[in-house]
Amino acid sequence: MLAKIRRMHLRDGLSIRExxxxxxxxxxxxxQWLREEGVTEPKYPERSTASVLDAWAEHLEAALRADAHRPVRERRTAKALFEQIRALGYAGSYPRVVVWVRRWRERQASAPRRAAFVPMSFELGDAFQFDWSCEYVFVGGLRRRLEVAHTKLAASRAFWLTAYPAQSHEMLFDAHARAFEALGGVPRRGIYDNMKTAVDKVGVGKARSVNARFQAMCSHYLFEPEFCNPASGWEKGVVEKNVQDRRRQVWREAGERRWSDLASLNAWLAERCRQGWEETAHPEWSELSVADVLQDERTRLMPCPKPFDGYVEQPVRVSATALVHFQRNRYSVPTRWVNEVLSLRAYPEAVVLVAEGVEVARHTRSFERELTFYDWQHYIALVQTKPGALRNGAPFKAMPEVLQTLQRHLLRHAGGDRVMAQVLAAVPVHGLEAVLVAAEIALEAGRPSAEHVLNVLARLKDGAPALRELTQPAPTLKEEPRADVQRYDSLREAQQP
Known part of the structure; x- marks a missing residue:
């Protein structure tokens, strides 16, 4: 309209009236518009009208800002805010409060929230970034929550994923060992947030009280740990973006599958990571893939040493039933350590019991609860004095099928439990494989006994006859014997005078 008025008056020569x-x-x-210099849109002041709610605007805004830091289910509604200010003396209506709250939230939603950041650049072999993410997949027939370790080289953008049931120390150490081995070396620096497994206490500025075990791992791999400022995830934005990208690409596919165990899932993740290196273009050199840049970066990485022995150790007391308790599960140890204090070393996949610096028991670690894991060989020494416990002993239900079959045969006779205890006593002396072979031979004989089993074990120990007995078929008669009574009579006649 301004341009139209200026053309009609200044170019066409029309009067102001026309x-x-x-x-x-x-x-x-x-x-008035013709007197203005330049063509600018006129602005009129907003009409301001006094409202009974103006005196309570500051109170409402403070309440809404406080609610922004609370969980959604704990935030107050406009009705609750109206009741609150009415109790303090507000004399207006409820719709005014609703309109004011709605407009305040609209202004907050439209306000710019993103701050400015400086782009980061890293030299090859300089640093890696580490972070955890929470994902849900079906493992072992159940939908489980998994903690995924993300390790990403800041220069080449090569990444490595490993899934774990938790974020404990042993999982953290194992994630580093696997990532360094897969990436082909160790960078000079590691960038972390202030996770509890690495930082015991956050000080002023960059001051950190680093966990002793985490510091030992850093010293083993010879890299320097650096920690971001609290609530400053952009300081490790490379791995933060990796969490988002892998969630859209890898975990969406993983969530559609069914995994038998965690090992098969991690094997598939390893293949997907290597495939991602080949398919993803580098953000700075679009002509090269991540795998191409990784080849150059590997030449600048420090050599990868042997994996850090990343266990978590704690003392445990052995119960009267030769069991130790760890994370609501029970694990067996040899009965000679009953009522003693042992050292339990927890690994991501195993639980190891150590006494006097020597490993005395090892079990596969379980993250379920209220389960008991027996090694029946731990109780062999005890049943020598208590053979009656063999009949209903819980640990011996896990014996090999051959020994269980032999036990059923022996328990049919009086004193069979003591005879079975003698057979089991040979396991520590001769080895489990030899005892299983001897038990099979005794069962094939039809009337198994402890003497028979021990005799076979002795022959196995002395030489090869017993082995040939197993590997070669039993000899068979070419001509079956016949009951010839007439031949017997002929012999009697020949002897008569």
Whole structure:
């Protein structure tokens, strides 16, 4: 409209009266706009009207800002805020409060929230970034929550994923060992947030009280740990973006599958990581893939040493049933350590019991609860004095099928439990494989006994006859014997005078 008025008056030479007639504007408005320098849109002041709610605006805004830091289910509604200020003396209506709250939230939603950041650049072999993410997949027939370790080289953008049931120390150490081995070396620095497994206490500025075991791992791999400022995830934005990208690409596919165990899932993740290196273009050199840049970076990485022995150790007391308790599960140890204090070393996949610096028991670690894991060989020494426990002993239900079959045969006779105890006593002496072979031979004989089993074990120990007995078929008669009574009578006649 401004341009139209200026053209009609200045170019076409129409009078202000004629311009006003043609545009429908007043002559004073046309005259005022023609006096303005340049073509700018006129701005009129907003109409301000006093409201009874103005005196409570500051109180409502403070309440809404406080609610922004609370969980959604704990935030107050407009009705609750109205009741609150009415109790303090507000005399207005409820709809005014609703309109004010709605407009305040709209202004907050439209306000710019993103701050400015400086782009980061890293030299090859300089640093890696580490972070955890939470994902859900079906493992072992159940939908489980998994903690995924993300390790990403800051220069080449090569990444490595490993899934674990938790974020404990042993999982953290194992994740580093696997990542360094897969990436082909160790960078000079590691960038972390202030996770509890690495930082015991956050000080002022960059001051950190680093966990002793975490520091030992850093010293083993010879890299320097650096920690971001609290609530400053952009300081390790490379791995933060990796969490988002892998969630859209890898975990969406993983969530659609069913995994028998965690090992098969991690094997598939390893293949997907290597495939991602080949398919992803580098953000700075689009002509090269991540795998191409990784080849150059590997030449600048420090050599990868042997994996850090990343266990978590704690003392445990052996119960009267030769069991130790760890994370609501029970694990067996040899009965000679009953009522003693042992050292339990927890690994991501195993639980190891150590006494006097020597490993005395090892079990596969379980993250379920209220389960008991027996090694029946731990109780062999005890049943020598208590053979009756063999009949209903819980640990011996896990014996090999051959020994269980032999036990059923022996328990049919009086004193069979003591005879079975003698057979089991040979396991520590001769080895489990030899005892299993001897038990099979005794069962094939039809009337198994402890003497028979021990005799076979002795022959196995002395030489090869017993082995040939197993590997070669039993000899068979070419001509079956016949009951010839007449031949017997002929012999009697020949002896008579």
């Amino acid at each position: 311009v006003a007639r043609r545009t429908g504007l007043s002559r004073n408005t046309v005259r």
